[in-house]
Amino acid sequence: MKVAVIGGGVVGLSATVALLRRGADVRCYEPGEPMGERSAGDTRIFRLAHADPDMVALAGESRALFVKWSEEAGAALIDEVGxxxxxxxxxxxxxxxxxxxxxxxxxxxxxxxxxxxxxxxxxxxxxxxAGGIIRVDRLRAFLVDAIGNRLLRVHVDAIEETGPGVRVTSGAKSSTFDAVVICAGAGTSALAAGVGIDTPSAxxxxxxxxxxxxxxxxxxxxxxxxxxxxxxxxxxxxxxxxxxxxxxxxxxxxxxxxxxxxxxxxxxxxxxxxxxxxxxxxxxxxxxxxxxxxxxNPDLGDGLQFVRNGRVLAMYGENLMKFAPLLGEMLASACIDGSIPSDAGPGAEGASS
CATH class of the missing domain: 3.30.9.10 (D-Amino Acid Oxidase, subunit A, domain 2)
Structure with a gap:
């Protein structure tokens, strides 16, 4: 299966790794430095604590996956200071x-x-x-190394559904994919709108x-x-x-x-x-x-939101780094089987299409 992931923040890189491990032929598009915008910095907060039980449970699942990633990386990705x-x-x-x-x-x-x-x-x-400090420097190095040459340092201008698949255009070049995942942070709204997906743009x-x-x-x-x-x-x-x-x-x-x-x-x-x-x-x-x-985005708080239109799946939210490994797994599975992960947290209304 040929898949494009649009966005090289922590969620996009995590989804790319998960897709590669499922045998997909995947490319991750990111014009800037990997994890260089909303994922920037050397440390972030990890927490199980949320005001919603479902979010606590999801954070627990993500914590277990961080442990596995730490074992693969040979270094702790979370300092357990609480x-x-x-x-x-x-x-x-x-x-x-x-x-x-x-x-x-x-x-x-x-x-x-x-x-x-x-x-x-x-x-x-x-x-x-169970909370602590996410070592973003180590996490970035681990994900970039796992992706290797699948990271394309180019800007995506447009996404368009066609008969054979989904066309991704970057400058004068275009490629067609079986599926596309959009997790481009501030750029998600504009790209998703081009394929009929509405996401918060403030x-x-x-x-x-x-x-x-x-x-x-x-x-x-x-x-x-x-x-x-x-x-x-x-x-x-x-x-x-x-x-x-x-x-x-x-x-x-x-x-x-x-x-x-x-x-x-x-x-x-x-x-x-x-x-x-x-x-x-x-x-x-x-x-x-x-x-x-x-x-x-001032209109979003803790929460995970997913929207699909045809072969394009978009995801958005705030404070997502602590869910990175879990989001990667969720997006990869949904991309391959054509499903939509359930929304979670404030404003969750279930799957959207």
């Missing part, structure tokens, strides 16, 4: 963890089980012991900023997700590298609009996140040491 969720609504997350049978613990600020860059915070906290700018960690704090630091409360920024936080702490925030939507431009959005994000660090993280220096920019 992940903490804090805020007034974490009871919902705890209920979802319990329903899915996932280990977790609820604690208050000051608990000896916490290793965070702050001593106090709003609301109770949920500890997800975009906003996002900046994750890293700061030096002060000596003398707890170690190893747990990943941390904070819910917004009483004017305090909602954040996600994790080690970005040795001695560096990454913080991304839920910035006022009016400050990071697509129309407002990247420069203004990055400046607003930098100021908001730096102010948060200065006020709330005593073990982190409020001195920006670097940043990772990416695009973000």
């Amino acid at each position: 992940t903490v969720i804090s805020g007034a609504e974490v009871g919902t997350w705890a209920n979802a963890m319990a329903a899915a049978g996932a280990a977790h613990e609820m604690v208050e600020a000051g608990s000896p089980l916490l290793r965070l860059p702050a001593r106090s915070f709003a609301g109770p906290a949920l500890i997800d012991p 975009l906003e700018h996002h900046l994750r900023v890293s700061f030096p960690v002060r000596p003398g704090g707890p170690a190893p630091l747990q990943c941390w997700i904070t819910e917004p409360a009483d004017g305090v920024l909602g954040t996600y936080q994790h080690l970005a590298g040795p001695g560096l702490w990454a913080v991304g925030g839920d910035i006022d939507a009016a400050l990071v609009t697509w129309e407002g431009g990247r420069q203004a959005a990055e400046q607003a994000s930098l100021e908001a996140v730096t102010d948060y660090v200065a006020e709330h993280l005593p073990f982190v220096e409020p001195r920006p040491a670097g940043g990772i920019y990416c695009t973000h």
